[in-house]
Amino acid sequence: MGRPIIGITSELDAARWGDWIREAVVSPVSYTRAVARAGGAPLVLPPVPADSVAAFIECVDGLIFAGGRDLDPALYDQQRLDETDEPEHRRDRFELTLMRAALVSGLPFLAIGRGLHVLAVARGGTLTQDLPGHRVARARYAPHDVVLAPDSILGRLLGTRVLVPAAHHQAPYSLGEGLTVTGWSPDGEITEALEVAGHRFGLGVSWHPEEGDDHRLLTALVEAASEAPAADAAPGRRADAPIDQPRKPVAAKPKAGSRR
Numbered sequence: 001m002g003r004p005i006i007g008i009t010s011e012l013d014a015a016r017w018g019d020w021i022r023e024a025v026v027s028p029v030s031y032t033r034a035v036a037r038a039g040g041a042p043l044v045l046p047p048v049p050a051d052s053v054a055a056f057i058e059c060v061d062g063l064i065f066a067g068g069r070d071l072d073p074a075l076y077d078q079q080r081l082d083e084t085d086e087p088e089h090r091r092d093r094f095e096l097t098l099m100r101a102a103l104v105s106g107l108p109f110l111a112i113g114r115g116l117h118v119l120a121v122a123r124g125g126t127l128t129q130d131l132p133g134h135r136v137a138r139a140r141y142a143p144h145d146v147v148l149a150p151d152s153i154l155g156r157l158l159g160t161r162v163l164v165p166a167a168h169h170q171a172p173y174s175l176g177e178g179l180t181v182t183g184w185s186p187d188g189e190i191t192e193a194l195e196v197a198g199h200r201f202g203l204g205v206s207w208h209p210e211e212g213d214d215h216r217l218l219t220a221l222v223e224a225a226s227e228a229p230a231a232d233a234a235p236g237r238r239a240d241a242p243i244d245q246p247r248k249p250v251a252a253k254p255k256a257g258s259r260r
Helices: 029-037 050-059 089-105 114-122 153-158 216-226
Strands: 005-009 011-017 020-026 041-045 062-065 109-112 142-148 161-166 179-184 191-196 202-205
Touching: 005 029, 005 089, 005 216, 011 089, 029 041, 029 216, 050 089, 062 089, 062 114, 062 216, 089 109, 089 114, 109 114, 109 216, 114 191, 114 202, 142 153, 142 191, 153 179, 153 191, 153 202, 153 216, 202 216
Parallel strands: 005 041, 005 062, 062 109, 109 202
Antiparallel strands: 011 020, 142 161, 142 179, 179 191, 191 202
């Protein structure tokens, strides 16, 4: 068997080559390098209309929901604050549809930074739009500690406390259907990681493993993508089939050691 194909979500933005400035599909090369180093074949997915999602789900073995600008707060029934980025509606629509399809199909995925927020909102959760003082500076990764639940996938992979590169100023606040908090800030006040209950590899993290020297998380994604799908992973469901509507989110601001 060849390398598993790992789809990586991307941004639409202006880019320059030669004398040309045009709208382009943009993806930091750190994602493709990290996937290749972990043994996968990276494939950048443009934020196209949602009717392409089913085809993407069929042709990839795993997904990375990449970092980027903030989600539109209207998607979780909030008004946009001054600290929140201008939304990119095309990417928001595409990634929410792709995430819901990955959840239905059982496709392994790793949701990074913004991707963690896509996961939360896709399941009916909400976000804290701004965490004062949590981001040291824009456009720069800074190391900080994260506490992980020892009985989680992340805890078994990385241990119960890790130093990670991060650059986020938002975090999940209330949880949607089927999500478990498995990572916190050391004071227990900020959700730093989520896992999907019953999913063979459905993880969301606030930090950026593709920017660091610890390859274990990307390697675990590629290994999960190399395995045959579980027999009970949404049998008979099409990748574009609608998922059940999530129940009303429950407030989630867990302390370290909580297992919500």
